[in-house]
Amino acid sequence: MELATITAVPFGLALFLASPLARNSLSKPLQTRLSSLVMTALFAWLLSAYPHLARTGAIAQSFDWMPSLGISLSFYLDGLSLLFALIITGIGALIFFYAGYYFDEADEHNRFMIWLSAFAGAMLAVVLSGNVLLMFVAWELTSVTSFALIGFKGATDAEAREGAFKALFVTGAGALALIIGLVMLSVAAGQILYPEEGIRFVADIDLILQAKSLHEHEWFVLFAILIMLGGFTKSAQFPFHFWLPGAMSAPTPASAYLHSATMVKAGIYLFARLSPVMYQNELWTSSLQTIGLVTMLVGSYFAVKQTDLKGLLAYSTVGKLGAITALIGLPDQSGLKAAFVAIIAHAFYKSALFLVAGTIDHATGTRAIEGLGGLRDKLPVMFWVTVISALSMAGLPFLLGFVAKETLLDAMLHYTAPWTQLAMLMVVLSSMFTAMAAFMLIYDVFLKPPRGRRHFHELSPWIGLGPALLALGSLSLGFLVQPLIVPLLEVATPKPFELHLFAGFNEVFLLSLAILFGGLLLFFIRKKLIQLITFPISGDAIYREFITYLEWAGTTVLHTQSGFVRYYLVIILGAVAAVLIASGTLSTLTAGQQLFPSDLSVTITDLAKIFMLFLTVAAGMLTVVVREHVKAAIAYGVIGYAIGVIFLIEHAPDVALVQLLVETMATVLIIIMLGRIRAGVRLRVINSLWTERRNYNLGFLRDLGISVLIGVAVFVFSLIALQNRPLRHSIAEWHLENAATVNTDDVVGAIVADFRGTDTLLEIGVFTTAALGLLTLLARGRQPGSSLAPLVAPVASSSEFDARVVEEIQDATSLSTPFTRSVSFVVLPIAILIGIAQVLYGGNGPGDGFTAGVTIGLAVSLWYVVLGYQEAKALLPWFRPELIIRLGLLIATVNAIFPVFVGQGFMGHIEFDQALGIYDLVGSFGLHVTSSLIFEIAIAITVMGGLGIIIEAIAYPTDRTQETIRSTDPA
Amino acid sequence: MENNHLLLGALVTPLIGAIVALVFARSNRAQRSIGVLAGLIAWVFSTALLVQVHSSGIQTYALGNWRPPYGIVLVADTFGALFAFMVTSIMIGGLVYTFHSRDKCMTYPAFMPLFLLMEVGLIGAMLTGDLFTLFVFMELMVLASVSLTAISDDQYGLEAALKYILISSMGTLFLLLGIAAMYATFGTLNMAEIAQTLLTGERPFLAPASAIMLLCAFLLKSAVFPFHFWQPDFHTTAPTPISAMLSSIVVKVGVYGIIRLVTLLFIEEAPLLERWLSTLGIIGIVFGSLGALRTYNAKRMLAYSTFAQIGFILVGIGWGERLALIGAIVYAFNHAFIKSSLLMLVGVVSSYTTTKTANFADISGIGRKLPSAVGWLVLIGGLSLAGMPPLNGFISKLALIQGGVDRGDWQNLIIMVAAGILTVIYMIRAWQRIFQQNPLPDTAGAKNEGDSLFAPFLLVCVCLLLGTVLAEPLIQLIIETVRQLGDPRVYISAVNLPM
Amino acid sequence: MIESAWAQAAIQLILLALVSLLVPASYRVIVGPTLPDRLGAVDLITTLLIGIIVMLALVESTQTFVDMAIALAAFAFIGTISIARYISEGRVF
Amino acid sequence: MAALVFGLFFCAVGVLGVVRLPDSLTRLHASGKVATLGLFGLLVGAALLMPSAWLRLLALGLFVLLTSPVATHAIAASVYRRREIVEELAVADASTAEADITAIDATGVLSRSRIQDIIEAQERALRYHKSNARPKRDRR
Amino acid sequence: MILALPLAVGWTIYTAQPTPGNFLLGYVFSVSVVIATGHRGDSLRYKSAPRQLTNLVAYTVFLASEVLFSGLKVSRVILTPSLPINPGISLVNTQDSTENQLISAISAHGITITPGELVVDFEETDEAGIKMIVHSLNMDTSAPNLEREQAMRLERIRGILGHD
Amino acid sequence: MIELLFALSIGTLFGIGVFQLLRRDLIKAAIGFAILFSAINLFFVAVGAFEGEFAPYVSNVEAGRQTSDPLIQALILTAIVVSFGSFSLLLGFVNIISRRYDTIDSDDTNRLKH
Ligand code: NA
């Protein structure tokens, strides 16, 4: 008995049907018969386990899957699972067969068969899995596959989409509750079974069932509720029942399978499965009872209100499921027997009725009860199937449904609780409604005189086989209950069993008859009755409200995404300031620390520093108060220079040099960028932000507040950092001591080029990144100026190259004078020489590859500024930044990798002059040819190229006519 | 201590690839081939590295043979190696996607080098043992992604890039402030050495403030509430393969940093940080899920979804228990595969529209005109995102729930799970809108061909494998990772600091 | 090397005097009134900074500082020229 | 030391001149040149006090000599040309000339009321500027 | 090649290593840089290096004295409370018929470096030569002398450049 | 004393930078961006793990002089380069934004929302 194989077979079938082999070469009837046969074989196979089970009670098989998460491929077959598995495969075989004649199109048929097989597999996996987490996996698979089945016609039918979505939403939500519940359950079981051994999860069902004190666990209430939520949603219990009617947009065979025999029973299975360890707790039983009874009454009442044939069946299913749930919830598992009988009976009559409904729908094109009637002659088989099944549903004596109803009434009568009377009343009322629904099915659909001529679609005679067999079951099994069903149920339930077709004219029998007559009575006054009671609220309305509310919440959330980057920054910075204050970090920091200096003496250099700081802050303030951008740029330049001098005073000449050069470069960049932005655009902003806004508004104060907060936070932070440096030593001491080993006087240079060379390598990578990004951005839509510029026109829709906004570019030469021109001619060679000197002698003083690159870049930018793009380009044929940057990066990379092959490690230090024996020779020039020198050269080249790219991209003259052509051409 | 060349190889291959791709800027085909090749080699290196780290412990590489803490050291513990492996794996998907994409921007000579430099930044950030180098790697990644988004075919890419570079600078500032304070406090940049000092119980008073600074920087990189505003714009407008990388692995750099912070450096401050993480995570979950429900664009929906999913991971970290951390890492790992495949799939869908947009108004019903495989893959991906078995999203969910149950934080657990249903709603709705609904009148023109499905197909397959046969090995690996993270002494001793 | 304490003090005083000259020089940056005025004042500040750096080199007795002054002298004017061109006609190119 | 004092003196005079002198061009005389003279004094003084650095100081002096006048000249040119444009604008459109002068002279500060007019006038000026092809100031 | 010589000297000064080796190195670099930046040195003609060098030194000394004395003069003006200035603009011809840019530039440099006058712009006129627009702090004292000084300056410059 | 002033300046510069960053004028915001990074560099140099009286040169070390912290200087160098790269990229963005949106008002640069 390979349970895994049994579970896998339907999935295999689905895969086979999905394979091109089956799709192309297997005809529709063949597919049908094959599937049906497979299900029958599985049925037989499962049935063959029965004798074994009768002897041993259960079969458990297990394979490892994810032991660390507690999921194993465990399978468990006992009477309960067997019962469900038989229903799944047995009814499945008939429905597969029926489906073969339901679809006209081969493609649709194939697709349906695939999903139905997969669904059958998932369902089998639910009832056969021996691990609650594996069961959950299967449970979710039923949700997914049923989603596909309900939404089968989704491509054309909006209702099908909506129904499928609703089903997935409700059962999915329940499943999320369920998974938490199951995880908690398995943790709890682990704690109970192996309190000492540190086993986290016991998710295998056979073990969980041994955890008899589960109901006393501290988490019980929580996980019981969560598990019940999962079950209630799946089994469409009140108030989650509303998804089931919506799911009726599935093709009828699917509805018949899902909603009579299988999916909705998964919840029932779950309750029954866990019942042995849960039933001792009051919460569990009373919840099941209450919800079950309410669902029963509501479902059966709504059923008779339906105008849609499948809707009627759906709600009556809801009602029946409620009854079964209530039965499982009866104290001491006393209702299990009745529940199982009900499950079997319901499976037979309800799937038959669904199939009848599908046939009618297929034949007449409608399912509206109003429009049907007089079908008795046209569909004789269906008529008799309906009569038998509906009467079984109504509980007519000697049919299978009667046995079920009898056992139910019996169980309810023996149930003693404070509110027994009320429960009994609910049972009787709902049974009357069910009987009424049954009469409606027979009369309104088949006997009532037809209204008008209808289209009628001829059907294959084989389509009646499935329904007929099911009706036969309802008819005969009542009589065969003793030999056939009782043994099966005896295996399934923990209680001794007794089941009678007719137990004599006892109170149960009389009650059954009364119900039948009551139902008949109600049937006659149905028109009035239906208008009598209406529910003010329905689950569906709540669901809709809920979705609307969610959507409202979503929209509200999206409003925070306002599109204003300033607000984003305000929120972010405000939050950080709030966190710093709220978390008390600042106050704890300041507590007990020396904040203010005790020593107030200053040296002359300190005074110089103070002046520089003052200059920095003053220029910073100036950038705030000036309106014009160029003034801000000038002020910003002052900040940069002042900080550079501060670096110098702080004995950081290397940094100071870089700072001075970079600030100059940055200022130049700002200026040429400003020159690229139309004056009109800038003036408009200045005007709208300053001139038209005299009064300082709230936003200004808010910004000011946040700036002050951040400023104060940083002030405190840096003050503490400065005042209380705890360790006056660092790894830099090692660098100071060892810089000599790399033949460098400048320790900073040694760190940059050797000790932390990779940082520098990456840093030029960052720089290259910026250059490439800027080049691509600025060069889009131009004639390619370099091999790194895009060769294609930009996206047609972007308007940046519209003639309207392209600035007018003039010949630059009119802007310069012979004096500036001559000086710029002189400065470039000097700058290059300085650059070379900085690279070669950078090891002994400030300056390194980076400064060299910036130096040359600055001089080149001077050429572009003074001479204009065309002339500068013409005069510098060798200056091809896109080649230079590549050369630099290549050298840097090779230089970085080469040491790996001589055992020095990536970015390792190599003394090439030593190795080549030219140490003294180059030494006479005051040089050392080392890998760091080559690296510096590479940096210089890369940075020069990168700056060249940036400057060239910005300086490129935009040609108006070309742009116009390009922007109208939708290429 | 031996230098491990696999470690170097994983990092350096994409760098070399970027340079070589730059050299071959004239030929777009050559660039793409170089990119894929470099990605593959890096993947092989990182896989081998992961195997080696798994079998013989933490591997290091002292760059330039300058011994730590004086030089820069690369460190691959299981955590770093695992994340680097994740990065290289997803990157292959992204690189392969560029191969048959019709986006204009992918023909730009700078595209592939920038893409590979972004990979360098990503891998480097996860393998470096040096605080400042971490900053440089992160900047490399940020600038590369900003550039790539700015040059996107999407005309709003520039706006997104502008916003991101402004907001991201805040993160850079926090990071630099934190690093400077750390250096001033500890006199070193080596994470192991800092951890060693902190382990001795010494608590320099700047430590908690630095921790918060660094935390803020990482939160910003991961786009956690309230640092998230840039994210939907940025992730949506980037070129498809980039947006797939951004939303899957780039956001994980922050996650990586946060986990390092609470497990290696600031173990004592961790409870304080974790309290914040849980709160922000929960807000993120709610915000992201609700936003995804109502936004107007499929890519944007996935971006909001990332916002929410990062929330899940943060709550996992915030629970501060071993099991929960396992859950968080499993979640982070799996999410990368799911989200990248989904974004690429949406990219494929939008590549069939004439305007290359993923606005629902334009792609509703377009699915009927696409190869049916697209619909299947999107459905599978969506279900995986929603945590349906047997896909890897389910594994993540289960692992995280187990962590939550272990921690017993019912309130957050239930909020999380309740928000999980929103994932189902928005994914299924989107799927139905694209693949089932009738086309809207304005969805007139669908093109006959679009981007290749191959890359997302590969990634979806991986999702399936990770949900089934590879799940257990992955979880075992992550359990080992968390065990290693639980004892910072292992990391410290592997770095082999001088006594 | 500056041996005598007196000379050292005098140099420091000169340095201080130079630094304090920054304040009136900043006056024109802030007050203007025209852009070239501000730019000229920035140029003046640059000149003063070069002087300050040279004095600092004297105070600290290091030649390396002079390199900084050279950088400032050789390249700061590029920024000035760019701005000057920009403000003369509102464009650079 | 005397050279240092000399230098300081001229620097101070330069600064004073910048503050005192009445208009942009005259101020440039002080800032660009008197202060540069002061700087030379400082350099000479420094070279005397620190003979080891004389070569570097010489290089510095050469650079100052080279670049200082050109910066001054560029600023002066900007002053001069701004005036010229203003005059041309007056020719181009007498009615807006007043506004244009303010707009050009200190773009943001004085553009009080009719910003749109000014923008238009400026663009008109640029067009005029271009079409009237002034004699080239220099050529190669 | 000649142009490279001053550059090589500059290199030696800048690197502060007055050794022959370094000068040689500087010369090599200078030559390559001069070639790379497209200077063909056509403004500079080789006549007699010693004489040209002497002229250069003489010009420099002249310039220095000019700078110094006119600096003193301007200082006096600035320090005088009444501020006795009479600013104005005048046109000065470079008097160079070759319209050599370098000569204009050096002239402008010479005028601008000395306090008192300042070249604000250039103008090409229809007649031969480039005119300089010169701003003077005090028109009364400088305007009459400008043309004469320019003639002197031009002569010195030609002496340096070797244009005879 | 000087520490206090340093901290004060850094705090003020941060405040100025943040305030500028929050301006609607994108060019002002860009300048704020640059100021913030200058402030960071100032913080770096001020906070160096140790102070010294001399520049960090081997010759100074060998002469037994107390030099300043070289490592922090190397870090600043990198930080300067990185921030310069970002800044130039930002300027490029503003430039193209001004053409694409015909404005440099960040409040009008809000096509991406919700
Ligand atoms: Na150096």
Ligand code: NA
């Ligand atoms: Na560096």
